[in-house]
Amino acid sequence: MKITFLGTGVGIPQIGRVQSGVLMDFEGKLLLFDCGCGVLGRILESKHKHTDIDGIVLTHLHLDHVGDVLALLKANWLMGKTDMRIFGPQGTQEWFEKTLDVYDYLKDRFTVDIIELSPGDEFAPEGKGGDCTITCAKTVHTNNSLAYRIKSEGKSVVYTGDTEPCEAVMELAEDADVLIHECSFPVNFEMTNHTTPDMFTLMLEEYPINVKELYLTHLYPHMHGHYEEARHHIRKYFTGNVTIAKDLMVIKP
Template sequence: MADRLVLLGTKGGPAIRPGGPSPTSSLLDIAGRRVVIDCGLGVTRALVNADMSLKDLDMILITHLHSDHVLEFGPLLHTAWTSGLARKITVYGPAGIEEYWSGFLQSMRYDIDLRIDDEGRPDLRDLVDLKVYADGLVHQDGNLTITALRVDHPPVVDCFAFKIEAAGKSIVFSADTTYFPPLADFARGSDILVHEAMLPEGVDRLVVRTGNGARLKEHLLASHTLVEDAARIATSAEVKHLVLHHLIPADDPQFGEADWIKALDGKWDGRLSIGRDGLVIPL
């Protein structure tokens, strides 16, 4: 399969609404590797819809432990296992990912043990090579280099952007972050910057729909990036292609692609993609 970036789920936050997009996850097919970045609700079905065989899953990267990025991590691995996965998968997660994985395995122990005995499957617990990462070099092998940068996403401390380099390409994922100028240096000259984005005029409507009032608005403004600030990072970094992801709001019928484009008028003049579930971007 040709190298590609697939946006599997593109909304910010854990809630899902009728007809709306799913929380955050992405697939990077590059240099023969299949790397999943974040595992929000819906990632498993989205991978199947993207024509990826789950038993071919190669690597998972988790940016941080907010539920809209990790909720379906365990179910994805379990479903890949029941779909024929029989080789090691490398998983990189921040501190705390071990507790999530051990808790998931405990919750599914009856089913896992039963399927090993009744269906002759390998032990799922032996197929996951779980590694905790921090700032700096995360992974390097013959054709793939992954680097992490701690970003600013209060109150979460361990939240990291990723730079993935392979096949002469460089793709950067911002993760969840407020406007964070060091990210521009991290992403310098990259082919693609996948950056979270928030429409300021959509925040008040989102708060009303969700019902958490002023406290939610305070979190959004302190922890996420306005769309024009995402453009500032992309411009400063001189990236070739800006991809808006983890959209806030993403499922409000009053806001669509035209609003995102309008918000960037005069602020970004490079190649632009507005995230939507299932969007395929050839590399």
């Protein structure tokens, strides 16, 4: 399994960070988790082909996580690929249909199979190499937002999307090799529906987890100058490695 951080930013533009997107490679089969604005260009920069992506998995339907979905589908169509599977929370079908309604010229250009998911669901994306399975958990962000635990090749990776620290995500992440957790704002920043380092460590005190590698993503401009502070604060409560994710960073669990 190989993981490429395509976008580690948010809805506010930042140099070096586009919106949310993580590409996972399972023995040459590609699955894209979230597809915010700027992610399509990052796919090219990562030396992957957008037409090789087998499916898109969405954590929720906010613009900074779905802004390039239709752009990706159009780019595929222009290159001769006309099918895609999209996995997402309840409401994904309605969102997609309403979005496509705005662009009459794209209707009937491609076939999209949409699979809506709920907390507790487990699925095996078709075409994925061998033993890939994905489990869903509810997050604290929108009514239907989801986190995912991906198991493949003997490794486990958890991607939270946007969320406050919560028990469901901690349970999902237990014994994972990699936890990709949002960390939108710095220590002592008052916030709901997102994570700060001190919110995260308060949850760790109540629900300590055994995870080898923690990557912090979904970083607002407010985090500039506070990256090391965030790492240092979390390391007081977390035994694994803590890394600030960057666009185009590649890891292998």
